[in-house]
Amino acid sequence: SQTIHQWPATLVQPVGSPLSLECTVEGTSNPNLYWYRQAAGRGLQLLFYSVGIGQISSEVPQNLSASRPQDRQFILSSKKLLLSDSGFYLCAWSAAPVIMGYTFGSGTRLTVV
């Protein structure tokens, strides 16, 4: 069966520090991968998605970047965090086309101080 792992679960980082969140999927090949952010009490904002190794689409210009170095690995990064980067980050995977929906990771709660 397919599983998705996301870590860390919580993170407190100072403003200006770098960020690296990792997401890996097991049990499937060539998944579509997604990074979402959810501000407190708000909806889901799609940040990046990837349909293959090295293929990244950015939905919203921001202080973040994403990379997909391996088929089942998706990394969210920042060189210098801003206070506004605080939020709950969710990774998800799906088959293509998306007719079965997404499976989400457990999320990372990031607080920038």
Added chain:
Amino acid sequence: AQKVTQAQTEISVVEKEDVTLDCVYETRDTTYYLFWYKQPPSGELVFLIRRNSFDEQNEISGRYSWNFQKSTSSFNFTITASQVVDSAVYFCALSFTGANSKLTFGKGITLSVRP
């Protein structure tokens, strides 16, 4: 373009009340898929149901039921005899079968069930 509207933002009920969460969608595709996800306080989104555009049968799963009506472009979710554990944010979502399909989410409904 695809759009999902969850007009209710917050709902508060007392335990054992029935509650309906509304979802209205817009799409030009004839083949599409509708979903509901639950996000409990722990944060992880949990899949609840998937429905394709050709299947308008209502579905019941325990205390949960879903009413899909193409005529009104709605896919409403009813919780019967609500419980405190039902307290969560509920998202409705829509996808299509195109090569670049992604889920389009509504903004979510925060449901609070009070004991």
